[in-house]
Amino acid sequence: MSNWNEDPKVAESVCEAAEKFGFFQLVNHGVPLEVLDGVKDATHRFFGLPAEEKRKYSKELSSTNSVRFGTSFSPDAEKALEWKDYLSLFYVSEEEASALWPSACRDEVLEYMKRSQILCQKLMNALMQKLNVKEIDETKESLLMGSKRINLNYYPRCPNPQLTVGVGRHSDVSSLTFLLQDEIGGLYVRVNEGKGEKDGWVHVPPIEGSLVINVGDALQILSNGRYKSVEHCVIANGSKNRISIPIFVNPKPNDVIGPLPELIAAGEKPKYKNILYSDYVKHFFRKAHDGKKTVAFAEISS
Ligand SMILES: COc1cc(/C=C/C(=O)SCCNC(=O)CCNC(=O)[C@H](O)C(C)(C)COP(=O)(O)OP(=O)(O)OC[C@H]2O[C@@H](n3cnc4c(N)ncnc43)[C@H](O)[C@@H]2OP(=O)(O)O)ccc1O
Numbered sequence: 001m002s003n004w005n006e007d008p009k010v011a012e013s014v015c016e017a018a019e020k021f022g023f024f025q026l027v028n029h030g031v032p033l034e035v036l037d038g039v040k041d042a043t044h045r046f047f048g049l050p051a052e053e054k055r056k057y058s059k060e061l062s063s064t065n066s067v068r069f070g071t072s073f074s075p076d077a078e079k080a081l082e083w084k085d086y087l088s089l090f091y092v093s094e095e096e097a098s099a100l101w102p103s104a105c106r107d108e109v110l111e112y113m114k115r116s117q118i119l120c121q122k123l124m125n126a127l128m129q130k131l132n133v134k135e136i137d138e139t140k141e142s143l144l145m146g147s148k149r150i151n152l153n154y155y156p157r158c159p160n161p162q163l164t165v166g167v168g169r170h171s172d173v174s175s176l177t178f179l180l181q182d183e184i185g186g187l188y189v190r191v192n193e194g195k196g197e198k199d200g201w202v203h204v205p206p207i208e209g210s211l212v213i214n215v216g217d218a219l220q221i222l223s224n225g226r227y228k229s230v231e232h233c234v235i236a237n238g239s240k241n242r243i244s245i246p247i248f249v250n251p252k253p254n255d256v257i258g259p260l261p262e263l264i265a266a267g268e269k270p271k272y273k274n275i276l277y278s279d280y281v282k283h284f285f286r287k288a289h290d291g292k293k294t295v296a297f298a299e300i301s302s
């Protein structure tokens with residue numbers, strides 16, 4: 001992205017990737033490498049804490065809904081648990097984070113979130129321009145990037161990796177996800193869904209210093225299907241521990257999401273209903289990972 005300001009082709013290829021694949025990797029994105037290393041170290045520090053320290057942030061014991069430590073995704077709904085622990089941090093304010101987030105990782109996580117904000121705005125601006133949405137006013141800013149959640153994912157080495165997964169097949173419910181992964185690998189993305197023999201899974205190779213960006217369901221709905229959220233999953237690893245750190249950039253929980261008015265005014269037929277974003281997220285969390293089925297919750301049936 002070092003030529004972002006000089007060469008319009010960079011933004012064009014970002015938009016093309018968001019339309020065609022829903023996933024792409026960025027290098028020279030402006031988030032300093034020390035900040036990326038800092039948040040990876042902080043993740044290892046948090047998961048290296050004694051079990052009883054981490055458990056203080058579990059659903060049962062956490063003093064706030066904004067901080068949650070857990071295992072797997074939706075344990076009550078799953079036939080088999082996913083091989084993953086996570087710490088999920090919902091950003092409300094710097095003050096709240098300072099008071100409530102675990103000190104083992106708080107400062108580095110906050111710095112990473114702060115330093116990735118400009119990149120997020122650049123990408124959203126380009127994606128909206130491409131849809132002929134000229135201005136990101138306050139309402140649209142809220143719909144596209146009104147709230148943020150960061151997850152620190154820890155996938156421990158698994159003695160029988162073929163019997164489970166790190167994360168099951170799912171699409172994210174975010175508008176965009178910014179994923180930082182370590183050098184281990186294991187993230188796979190679905191390509192050519194429904195296109196017969198070309199349908200398959202592609203590994204996302206770790207690239208030092210890169211960020212993996214993917215479109216989530218909220219942006220698919222807001223763009224009336226122009227940008228596509230794509231199914232992905234993580235395999236379990238038989239010999240190495242892995243970490244990854246997604247920032248989920250989301251609408252605000254109380255926003256109503258649906259195809260943007262500019263697209264409908266330009267003559268597009270809406271493919272999705274208007275729906276309260278927190279209802280959409282609750283629907284996602286209520287079930288086990290199930291590929292791309294969550295988005296059917298918002299579809300207008302024909
Ligand atoms: C891929 O694997 C994942 C993904 C994720 C997370 C992805 C995202 O966060 S994307 C964006 C999510 N949006 C927001 O965070 C918006 C702000 N939050 C809210 O509006 C609310 O917190 C809520 C998410 C709508 C839920 O609120 P509430 O009605 O108060 O209900 P709760 O009792 O808190 O939760 C309902 C149900 O969902 C489970 N859950 C809630 N938050 C999380 C979380 N961060 N991680 C995992 N599960 C969560 C909660 O346990 C409840 O389930 P029950 O079975 O107890 O009813 C995260 C983890 C992954 O592996």
Ligand SMILES: O=C(O)CCC(=O)C(=O)O
Nearest residue numbers: 153167181187234244246
């Ligand atoms: O760990 C990864 O590479 C991806 C994790 C993921 O898809 C998620 O947390 O939503």
Ligand SMILES: [Fe+2]
Nearest residue numbers: 170171172232
């Ligand atoms: Fe994901």
